Amino acid sequence: MHIKMDNIYKAFGKNKVLEGVDFELKTGEVHALMGENGAGKSTLMNILTGLHKHDQGTIVIDGQERYFQNPKEAEENGVAFIHQELNVWPDMTVLENLFIGKELKSSFGFLKTKEMKALARKQFERLAVSIPLEKEAGECSVGQQQMIEIAKALMTNAKVIIMDEPTAALTEREIEKLFEVIRSLKKEDVSIVYISHRMEEIFTICDRITVMRDGKTIDTKHIPETSFDDVVKKMVGRELTDRFPERTSTPSEVVLEVKGLTKKETFNNISFSVRSGEIVGVSGLMGAGRTEIMRTIFGLDSLDGGEIFINGQKATIKHPHQAVKLGIGFITENRKDEGLILDFSIRENMVLPNLFSFAPKGIIDQKSENDFVELLIKRLLIKTQSAETSAGNLSGGNQQKIVIAKWVGIGPKVLILDEPTRGVDVGAKREIYQLMNELTERGVAIIMVSSELPEVLGMSDRILVIHEGKLTGELSRAEANQEKIMTYATGGQ
Structure with missing residues (x-):
């Protein structure tokens, strides 16, 4: 044809x-x-x-x-x-x-x-x-x-x-x-x-x-x-210099640690930590359990065994509300069904996880809310005529930026990014990577789940590899390459 x-x-x-x-x-x-x-x-x-x-x-x-x-x-x-x-x-x-x-x-x-x-x-x-x-x-x-x-x-x-x-x-x-x-x-x-x-x-x-x-x-x-x-x-309309910005932050103390996380028939005995200012990449084949592990840490799914620690203190997380109170944000891979309310405006979506901070006395401070939203729209270069535009009317990449913005807005200690650049163009990817760098420079601990190996290699300080619900490998930035990741992801040693 x-x-x-x-x-x-x-x-x-x-x-x-x-x-x-x-x-x-x-x-x-x-x-x-x-x-x-x-x-x-x-x-x-x-x-x-x-x-x-x-x-x-x-x-x-x-x-x-x-x-x-x-x-x-x-x-x-x-x-x-x-x-x-x-x-x-x-x-x-x-x-x-x-x-x-x-x-x-x-x-x-x-x-x-x-x-x-x-x-x-x-x-x-x-x-x-x-x-x-x-x-x-x-x-x-x-x-x-x-x-x-x-x-x-x-x-x-x-x-x-x-x-x-x-x-x-x-x-x-x-x-x-x-x-x-x-x-x-x-x-x-x-x-x-x-x-x-x-x-x-x-x-x-x-x-x-x-x-x-x-x-x-x-x-x-x-x-x-x-x-x-x-x-x-x-x-x-311009030249992009480096595809991945240089990592400049220096990781410090452990913010999040999980020990022996287990969910029957999904993943077993998962243990790792993430430090302040660090990006930990999580790789593995589809169905390996990467997303399920993150959902459990955030309280979306129940846990059959294991412990979670925030700043050295044992945490009980059975619901996302508890995770948010502890300073954990989660950018889900499924923005359409879980990341956004498509009928809501950009403003309504952005302030949703942080709504009570704009209403300390029970009445929303409209000016503070508007200033907050406009700042994030400008910072993430979201293409829109108005903050009141429905999220469902935006392109996929701009929708993804809103999802990122709403969790950046809570001032997280730990930010879990599940496929953060899915459906995002090369220019917007660079902006998201730069934002990740800025967040780590402020001490945010980031977990990035990604199916793009160049992204995992280009942005991670450490890389965890999951195979059939088990942590099969951990690689430093210096020693990681595609061959090693794929070897661990397919169950090799």
Whole structure:
């Protein structure tokens, strides 16, 4: 399928999102679409698939001008969209999610469950995924939900698949398998629009790249004709110096220590410490138990055994309220369901964990609250016209900045970051890394869970590696490399 979008304009009220964008997708190519958060990438694809109506411009598909009325019509005509914000139904099973709206039925209206299971297993085998089909989707990890969405798109026999941050929650092994699938799809003349902020992936899997900035097309080039620095400069309009800022803080006394943390069938006998001013990276494959350990420390999940100490004092944490009172903040990997209230404004989301500090006498000090919010918006360079803008109307990267801002606002002693840069562009990543450095210079202890090995290696003072619920390795910054981390992450020594 050949798609050509010319001179596309789109505004939401007074907010101009796209201003004359050009984009071409050739048959059987993997085309990278890159730009900072808010550049208009997702909006452009939402126009292609009929979710939004464009204000001006033309769309030509296989030589004919054509406009889909909605995403269902687009999918029926061979264009599938795997969204960055996952669209799973948490209370339905994996199988039900895979076939929602596309159930196989007999002539009498009965579900052909066996046939559906066979088709589902075939796609999971193709992706090297092992997820029980009867499991509720809400009980699956974010990475598993991502693979469910990818499998769902593959089952439509699409001619064009739009992948918006498809690897954000996947491990290195799963990414390699996805790339194998993409290469096989190319051979079948399936076209892929690949939206990602992971530069290494772009140069590994893509044929061409289009860079957008501030709602405009900046350039389109074949991958061999460009470079990492060239793409970054076009994305942000300036040169980024070092990808990871230099670590300048010196760790001091232990702030958080856990001993023998155990949760049956999830993780066992986990012991480690984090010092003031230190960033401890946590690595491991999907399902290893990294997120579950952090949720337990924060009081979201119950603990079967072990102890937690804050500044040397034993702490009882059975609920997040207790964790917050002890100075622990937790930036969850699932910002959509757990990190934000999408219908609330930016201001309401930011002050939520710290609300009582603005109302010492039971009445909210509006000026203090507004000053606090405006300071964080400026510090994190959140792109918005107003603090009263609904969080759900922002790009994924700007939503992530709000989640970070609300926990920075409590003045934490310990900050747990679970996939802090998932779906965040290269410029915003640098801003988040710089903020992490500033926090550690003030003495904050940071735990960073990340599936991006370059990020773990670039930002961590120490690295813990989890394999099947056990701590299998601990590496200093000096001795760590990708090979050692992957060896520990797969159970090696």
